[in-house]
Amino acid sequence: MNSKSNNAEPDDGARPADKAMNHVARFDIFCRRYIEPEGNVVAELPEVTSDVDLLKRLYRQMVLTRVFDQKAIALQRTGRLGTYPSVLGQEAIGTGVASAMRDDDVLLPSFREHGAQLQRGVSIRELLLYWGGDERGSDFSGPRNDFPVCIPVGSHFPHAAGAALAIKLRGSDNVAVVIAGDGATSKGEFYEALNIAGVWQLPLLVVIANNQWAISVSRKEQTRARTLAQKAIAAGIPGEQVDGNDAVAVFTATMEALEAIRAGRGPHLIEALTYRLGDHTTADNASRYRDDEEVSLHWHEDPVSRLRDYLTAQNHWTKEDEQTLLEECRGQVDSEAEAYLAIPVQPVSAMFDHLFAVLPEPLKLQREYAMEAGKDDQNGGN
């Protein structure tokens, strides 16, 4: 990471040629990191993370996310789950962000934020149900106001602004938190939502999980902007980078941003730098477009081992702790997977039953027909 001095030369923009040029505005982007690879501390850990139990909670949650991820991939490979996007290598973001949120905040996750969803209280069973191809997986029993995952990339940014507007109109101090990838910052809705949130000073936190790839399109091919954080400048709101593989940095940056937002200081953007260690989804083969070597290098940045190394170095974590934790996580994930697999398919009528609050008269006949036709397993185009 770059460490220029504060008063560095301008990176971009016209330089003053003569008296005709007035300096109008200046912007700086900073990047935050506390723990570097191998668990070394580069800066004193902030007050909010002085509690070792908190760090352990972050660590456990990342491990749970990873164990879940492995299971999901295994289920997909054996035909018991649909196409699945792995979050391998990005666990610190979902965990860090969601851990800093309050229950009454609203999360709007992208399709890869299983970690954030788990932390928010979506159950493993629900996550599997959703990725197994069943709408009931989005009927979370936990965070009832959170959004389901967003598949059309970037289309949930305006929802987040809308949820934030609702919060602001109600006068409460909770926050809407939206997470999306680097690719999502190329979509118009990203800028539209950020811009309006800026004008209206909405309680909105935008987290960009910059994992360097949007399927096969690299970060460099996605935008010429040196950072994604600087996209906030277009909306006149604060933007910052954080080492997204440092759970402490993610947690702290989120915590501080949420505090500022709750205090009425308007929307905020965090770009969390990370790397997608796996394929884009189980339907993807990343070796078609990137070198294994690049991937290997990034394992060095792995957020899970980084925090473990730190905790170990500080004598807060042992091999036995690790063993116990893994067993716990595996046990939990396996039993949830069993429960998922036991859930029967919805009845045909389910297609109709949540389309409207009350099924309109004209659709009742179709529903009956569908139930009749659907009885027959031969039917259907497959």
Add this chain to the structure above:
Amino acid sequence: MNSKSNNAEPDDGARPADKAMNHVARFDIFCRRYIEPEGNVVAELPEVTSDVDLLKRLYRQMVLTRVFDQKAIALQRTGRLGTYPSVLGQEAIGTGVASAMRDDDVLLPSFREHGAQLQRGVSIRELLLYWGGDERGSDFSGPRNDFPVCIPVGSHFPHAAGAALAIKLRGSDNVAVVIAGDGATSKGEFYEALNIAGVWQLPLLVVIANNQWAISVSRKEQTRARTLAQKAIAAGIPGEQVDGNDAVAVFTATMEALEAIRAGRGPHLIEALTYRLGDHTTADNASRYRDDEEVSLHWHEDPVSRLRDYLTAQNHWTKEDEQTLLEECRGQVDSEAEAYLAIPVQPVSAMFDHLFAVLPEPLKLQREYAMEAGKDDQNGGN
């Protein structure tokens, strides 16, 4: 205009709190101006405008634009033109930008850039025909590759990127120039196009005619960004402000940007600061949402009198010159208006005749029917 020093304090973004923060990037925005209100020179005029004839051409063209504008409004008021958006007070932008362009550049104008279109060689008759409600007004005999005006705000930014892509692929050194208003910078397409142009380093110049209003929505309600120029930072491309009521500044900034772009240095954004002195369109009543006083103050910034004052002060322009010019312009506009009014309505078949290169068989019957039905002037829903 603000005139901070070059090394001013950061305006935005997180400040470094401790060692955890690394400075990653810095951006500065400058604003350019040569001639201020009342024709005073604030900085030596640049080399490219040392030719007095050029300055006179700019001036004449602005006056022609204004005379055209008055005529169009008069025609609308008397029922001989459709809804019309006045360019009063913004003449320096269209004139300055289009004068710096080469014939083989491609212009993609917003609906208010009559000045730029006139300079590009679209005839007054054609402009009136278009605003009079006849598609033939967009079949310019002049700049054959220029786009027709864009009505859906901001939707032409991607076209400009596409035209620039065509230029780049062809390997020529012309440039696509798109002009739009401050309101247009809130649309997703603006950012999408800018971002892609940045990645592909397209020969694209984006000019934002910031006239402080988007119908009744003020610049401040449109975005919290301090400048619109800084929106370029989101795309990682250069952005600058220019006093859009100083024709010399607009011309010079455009010229320099075009040169850089022709040299392969990629896209560029210019925010030209101006003010909409008239109503949004002839269908609007601006006094509903802004004070007359605000408008009066801005007359002081009027680009036409500013350049005239300068030329007069330099002894390049006299009262007689002015009189002659006004007569010439009025004569030209009046005779073009006559010609416009004499153009008969298109035949009914015209609806069909340019829909496809060759009218598909299935549509031929409809065309015949329409011609038959259209004979009767009683027909039609009005």
Add this chain to the structure above:
Amino acid sequence: MTKMAETDLLGAVNLALGRALQDDETTIVLGEDVGVNGGVFRATDGLQEKFGSARVLDTPLAECAIAGIAVGAATQGFRPVAEIQFAGFIYPVIDQVLNHASRLRTRTRGRLSCPMVLRAPYGGGVHAPEHHSESPEALFAHIPGLRVVIPSSPQRAYGLLLAAIRNPDPVVFLEPKRLYHALREDVTDDGKELPLDQPVYLRQGRDITLVTWGASTLEVLRAAEQLEAEGISTEVIDVATLSPLNDEPICASVEKTGRCIVVHEAARTGGFGAEIVARIADRSLTSLLAPVRRVTGYDTVIPLPRLEVKYMPGTRQIVDTAQEVMALS
């Protein structure tokens, strides 16, 4: 507070919006220029003054975000009424409406819902500039989980808009701007809604059923009178809620008259008239005495004002077609 006043369709929209804002504090109005300016047509005139700028919000110029923000706010307990300034600028919101607003309830099995209204003036015939005369109703009427409602009189505008706002699901409410000032009638601002999903009989008749919606009701009613004078008795139905389409009253009428013409302003191919005809050809075929015709806009782009009148389906075309249909049976 109940007031009766003669008003036009635009005034009725304004009344309904005011009533909704008054009755339910979760109702908010947002869109470009809806605040101080009261909307470019004045549909929201006076509302910001009365209800404040927190509930009547001027937005930046970004249609997709306007719709998306309405979605977000709707899921969190508000009832946003978003205005798209002209239907020609509504296309960027289709993604939000189709992929999100109309699906959130079913995607989450009822956990979240989207009680929002998207209003837009639509249609031609007012000599508007390019891209200002669109009739996009068919695009929305194909979206499952969405209601498409179009009023054709001040009373119906008032009652249907209130119903749309109070409805627990998303509604696209298209206002035929050619009717904004075309007729006035007494509208009682009593907060009473009219039923959605219900076509309206505008005229009872014997010989032929004319099905229409929006501004075309004007021409259809005019044609009905001319036909009456010629001894042809027409039944006129205003579809009002295009989707979900209740075809019962339409098919019942056709089964009575044996003949049908559908009239709309949008381009014919893929227009919603096709759906009406398809319902009839399915349910009431054996009652038909003559082919079902459509009198519609052509399959062309609606021309700029100078030629626009030649595009719009007119009274004469409806009368001619009715005579032809009568002659064929």
Add this chain to the structure above:
Amino acid sequence: MTKMAETDLLGAVNLALGRALQDDETTIVLGEDVGVNGGVFRATDGLQEKFGSARVLDTPLAECAIAGIAVGAATQGFRPVAEIQFAGFIYPVIDQVLNHASRLRTRTRGRLSCPMVLRAPYGGGVHAPEHHSESPEALFAHIPGLRVVIPSSPQRAYGLLLAAIRNPDPVVFLEPKRLYHALREDVTDDGKELPLDQPVYLRQGRDITLVTWGASTLEVLRAAEQLEAEGISTEVIDVATLSPLNDEPICASVEKTGRCIVVHEAARTGGFGAEIVARIADRSLTSLLAPVRRVTGYDTVIPLPRLEVKYMPGTRQIVDTAQEVMALS
């Protein structure tokens, strides 16, 4: 260079793209992941390697801009073939297609034109994630000035895609992804196009006309065989170019058989099936011996994979409906 090879529909698309890039240097291909990755389905596999990254361009993730850039490049002498990765992400481009691509020629009285193709895989039945199984053809088929083309076999994919690319006007080319690997046939890479605006007879018959397009052709042909076995002879028509719709062959067939069923996967209401029925009810009503039925997706959101099969119109439903129609006449 003419090669004959057995290939599937996906391979045929790839061949046609390669041929177009080869034959005309103004042809370019752009879209998300179309370069090194060769597209998520591999439709563009090998093309960037062969034709370079200036002509096969990976774009940032921005569908609206992809379409808009294609518009801009098309007006300046190029023939862009833009890919939208899945039809579920095509809605943000409707604005560009409707307000610009389909209108630039008529807006400028022929001065500018827009010879571009927008390709997208569409339809369900492959157990894809949410928002990946859309059938949006009706939305595009209502847009004047636009062609909507859907192939249903490798040969037709090759010939129609080439025709679409060479066509001087914009084409939305929807590829039924359930057919990508469903059948293989010999495709000669000879650069020969197939005619647009021309429905295709897939089967000749006597008793009933089955009209369809895209992936549903599979079920329709299967149903036709079952019906044949039961002594019911069907004529099967693949519409191929939905818009502009040439209804001649369809009406001619219905006039012969007297019966018709339209089959498509999209939701029924406002689906393009309605247009087919409306044409028949207008032109061929007196030949009809029975109601015209539609076998389609329901007016619901297509479910996630576990229930998806219950949404798709299946062979059995077509057979049942045909038997019903026969019984009614």
